Amino acid sequence: MDIRILFLVNRGHAGGDIYFKNLKESLESYTDIKTDLIYIPPLFEKTPFLLPFYLKFIRKINLSKYNLIHANAEFGHFFRTKGRPLFVTVHHIVFDDRYQKYTSLLQKLFHYFWIKPNLSRTLRIADRVIAVSNYTKNQTVKYFRVSPQKIEVIHNGIDIEKFKPVSNKIKNTNEIRLLFVGNLIKRKGVDLLPKIMNKLEDEYVLYYTSGLRTRNIFQHKRMFSLRKLTQEELIKEYNKCDILLLPTRLEGFGYAVAEAMACGKPVVTTNCSSLPEIVKNGENGFLCEMNNVDDFVEKIKILEGNKKLREKIGKVNRRKIVQNFSLEKMVKRYTKLYKTLIKQNESG
Numbered sequence: 001m002d003i004r005i006l007f008l009v010n011r012g013h014a015g016g017d018i019y020f021k022n023l024k025e026s027l028e029s030y031t032d033i034k035t036d037l038i039y040i041p042p043l044f045e046k047t048p049f050l051l052p053f054y055l056k057f058i059r060k061i062n063l064s065k066y067n068l069i070h071a072n073a074e075f076g077h078f079f080r081t082k083g084r085p086l087f088v089t090v091h092h093i094v095f096d097d098r099y100q101k102y103t104s105l106l107q108k109l110f111h112y113f114w115i116k117p118n119l120s121r122t123l124r125i126a127d128r129v130i131a132v133s134n135y136t137k138n139q140t141v142k143y144f145r146v147s148p149q150k151i152e153v154i155h156n157g158i159d160i161e162k163f164k165p166v167s168n169k170i171k172n173t174n175e176i177r178l179l180f181v182g183n184l185i186k187r188k189g190v191d192l193l194p195k196i197m198n199k200l201e202d203e204y205v206l207y208y209t210s211g212l213r214t215r216n217i218f219q220h221k222r223m224f225s226l227r228k229l230t231q232e233e234l235i236k237e238y239n240k241c242d243i244l245l246l247p248t249r250l251e252g253f254g255y256a257v258a259e260a261m262a263c264g265k266p267v268v269t270t271n272c273s274s275l276p277e278i279v280k281n282g283e284n285g286f287l288c289e290m291n292n293v294d295d296f297v298e299k300i301k302i303l304e305g306n307k308k309l310r311e312k313i314g315k316v317n318r319r320k321i322v323q324n325f326s327l328e329k330m331v332k333r334y335t336k337l338y339k340t341l342i343k344q345n346e347s348g
Helices: 015-030 048-058 105-125 134-144 190-198 231-240 255-262 293-304 307-324 327-346
Strands: 004-010 034-040 068-072 086-090 128-131 151-153 176-180 204-209 223-227 243-246 267-270 286-288
Touching: 004 015, 015 034, 015 327, 034 048, 068 327, 086 105, 086 134, 086 327, 105 134, 128 134, 128 327, 134 151, 176 231, 190 204, 190 223, 190 293, 204 231, 231 255, 243 255, 243 293, 255 267, 255 307, 267 293, 286 293, 293 307
Parallel strands: 004 034, 004 068, 068 086, 086 128, 128 151, 176 204, 176 243, 204 223, 243 267, 267 286
Antiparallel strands: none
């Protein structure tokens, strides 16, 4: 069966972009499925009703030549094509009560009066809905009253051939190197980073990326910006660090945590959303109470003071990602679902 899939992605400069890029490349590496990926300009997040016009007359895309359309769930219903299954992915649900406390009035208006009705419509008409974690599935069912049977959980996959432990000697061996990876936004808990660093001794330093968006917001003598990194540079930074620090408030999956684990590093992150699905507290990292600066400081010091524990956790983490969160494992699940959905559609 010749299969051709079109990925239509609202570029968000976040984990969703990485997800679709990884999925496309993995399908081409591990299967004979042909794929095309189109990033939708950010303009259309505010004017999604123009998307059919944009695809047909500007990009000159014939949606009917594909066996299946796979899109982000937020505006997926605009890509509904007669005779073609619509497959959508929910990355995270921003309506979590604990997270909404940290959003502005404008964000709340956008979430509830724009995102919610569009997402609700997509979830109703989509032929298949994927959630990237059990947490995301449960939140989708809770806030949109979707049948649990309609939602399949497929955790995101990590490229274990690229994200892996490598020898990386650092000149200053007295330095305790913490690493934060992600966009510098409140959802990621970036406002907590200076507070945590202020309670750690001078030998602790924090290196942070700007994620997929370019920002540099910290003025702190022991916090250093790595700016936006290539994938190769990011892998080097994972391997340079002693501990990944992510005081996040909401994760649909948790790419940074899984990538650091694949590189054999211990993680200190928040006991919230999807993260307990990847990290078991005290076994392969630490889960801290949300917003509890002292808790993060305490767990960082436990790891720093025990090199053997860091090494043990690093080995456990590498093994866990290889066994449970590889790209190959993810692609097998998607391929089976794609083929089943296409076959059902063709048989009427």
